[in-house]
Amino acid sequence: MTPPQPQPPTRQPDQPNGLHGPARNWAMLAVSLSVFLALLDYAIANVALPDIARDLRASSSSSIWIVNAYQMASLVSLLPLAALGSRVGFARLCRAGILLFMVASLLCATATSLPVLAGARVLQGIGGACIMSVNIALVRFIYPQAEIGRGMALNGLVVALGVALGPTAAAGILTFASWPWLFWINLPLGAVALGMAFYALPNTPRAAHMPDITGSVLCVVAFGACVMGGDGLAHAQNWVSALLLLACGLMAGAWLVRREAHLAQPIMPVDLLRRPDFAVAFLTGFCGFVASNFYIVSMPFTLHDALGLSSAQTGLLITPWPIGIILSAPVIRRVADRISAGVLSSIGLGLTASGFFLLWQLPAHPALWDIAWRTALAGWGFGCFQPPNNRAMMVAAPLHRAGGASGMVQVARQAGQTVGAMGVAAFFTFWASGANRECLLVAGCVALFAALLSASRLLVGRAA
CATH class of the missing domain: 4.10.860 (DNA Excision Repair, Uvrb; Chain A)
Structure with a gap:
């Protein structure tokens, strides 16, 4: 007896037409504000880890739970929420996520112990997952098929802005106020994002099935x-x-x-992972984010503890990473729909690996400029890697699986970041002396492996 063949939902269109004119611009602004909100606090919390650990009387390795709690909650809920978004509508789930994120930010700001703060970060992670699990799917419906790369590049630029302003905002806030104010700022930002989400996000086709x-x-x-x-x-x-x-x-x-x-609409998109182009793009994204989080989590401790820099200086010296991503966006936006991910992502990850290796080789007493340009080089390469690779995942999936593909784009990011953070914690636990520098070496090696994995798409002729 042959198994039943998967059938697409009956209420999905065959091809996305996208939005045009002001409607597209307003919709992308709404998506951008929601993504910015979800990412800003993650970047801020990274920079503030040493201060939070001291004030809450927690060890350096334990304080990484402030990062891991957000990442774990977001990671475990991404795929179920992506499936839920397909059922209730991507825009509706995004709005619910913004509201939950605001409530969780209030709880973070008033936390008085590490367990309470970690619990509030779990709620933040779920709210962030509601946003991030559907944002790429929304981009696919906002832009027509031929211009998806432009939308991905713009989305990547917003991600970079969130990461860029996180350290800068943290540096400014920590100069004049205590760390709880890093979370208070989410309330006005969230109110603006929520208003725009109600006003501009498009209604998307809803799947007929209920989530599993x-x-x-x-x-x-x-x-x-x-x-x-x-x-x-x-x-x-x-x-x-x-x-x-x-x-x-x-x-x-x-x-x-x-x-x-x-199953026709699996929570775990086994059907998509059977596609070699999708699977390679997913693994490349995962490895790229493992490398990036080895850098992002360990670098504040390198600057603050090993080099003796202040919290403000630490935030400012991490900022060239996202600035490099931002500077790469205009180039990638022009070519992401014309040059394959096998070329663009491989070059970008190679540059990222070079930047991490150069940071690992910093002298004992480096000039601030020496730190900044190496960090910017790594960030510029990372900005070249993300949009083409994300585009490759989305175009490899049929339209009725946009929710699953969007969820997997974020799983690659969140799982990579979580594994990277756990790797840093392991280094701090087992090799406390000199662990900061060795994390940069690992970051470079993993980024180089991801570059080679990305380039394998050229050898098999399956580049997106």
Whole structure:
């Protein structure tokens, strides 16, 4: 007996026409504001880790939970929320995410202990996942097929602006106020983003099916148990429990993949991962973000603790990373729809790896300019890598799977960032002396591997 063949939802159009004129501009502004809100606080929290750890009497390795709590909550909920967005509408889920993010920011600002702050960051992560799981899908409906690369480049520019202004805003705020004000600023920003989301986001086709509840639970268990088990190993905390959690997560993941293998709208997009062009782009994105978070999480400690710089100087010296991404955006926007991801992403990741290796080779007492230009080079390369690779994932998926593809774009980012943060925690736990510099070496090696993986698309002729 042959299994039933997957059928696309009946209410999906065959091809996206996109929006035009002012409607497109307003819609992209709404998407940009929501993405900016979700990313700004992540970047701010990274820079403030040393200050938060001191005020809450937490160790450096434990304080990374401020990052990991957000990342884990976002990661485990991305795919279920992407499926939910396909059912209720991408715009509606984005609005709900903005509102939840604002409530969680209020709880972060009033937290008085590390566990309370981490719990509030979990809620922030879920709110951020509501936004990030559907933002790429919204871009695909805002832009026509031939111009998706432009939309991806603009989205990447907004991501870079969020990361760029995070350290700068943190430096300014920490100069005059305490770290809770890093979270208070989300309330007015969120109000503006929410208003624009109600005004301008387009209505998108809604899938006829209901999300798979069992698959959603398995997805949460698989990602959550793997992350918590990996974090336990990274912090050398209760090895037996950590290994059991890892085993539980892997078994749940295997069950999930087997269950979803023949579904038309799987929570875990097994159907998309069977496509070689999609799978290579996903793995390239994952490795790229592992490398970036080895840099992003460890660099504030390198600057603050190893080089003795102030919090304000630390924030300013991380800023060239996103500035490099911003400066690459005009170039990538022009060529992302004409030159393959196998070329653009490989070159970009090669430059990122070079920047990380140069930072690893910094002298013991470097000039500030020596830090800044190396960081900018790595950031410029990273900006060249992201939009073409994201575009490759989206165009490899059929339109009725836009939600799943958008979720996987964010899973590549969030999973890579989470693994990178856990890697830094492991270095701090097991190799406290000199761990900061060695993290930069690992970042360079992983970025170089990602560049080679991206270039493999040229060899097999499957570049998007």
